[in-house]
Amino acid sequence: MAGHDENFKDDSGLLAVVLGLAVLVGMSALPATIGWVQVFSG
Numbered sequence: 001m002a003g004h005d006e007n008f009k010d011d012s013g014l015l016a017v018v019l020g021l022a023v024l025v026g027m028s029a030l031p032a033t034i035g036w037v038q039v040f041s042g
Helices: 014-041
Strands: none
Touching: none
16 A cells, blocks of 8 residues: 555544444445436336
8 A cells, every 4th residue: 555654543543433434324325326226227
């Protein structure tokens, strides 16, 4: 991974929160996406 800093410390936990939110949004959007694909594909 380019620009990866081995000394980087996520003391605030912000990175974990952002990743958690991204996963949560992705998982909640997945069924809706599948539903829309089924609707539009007939």
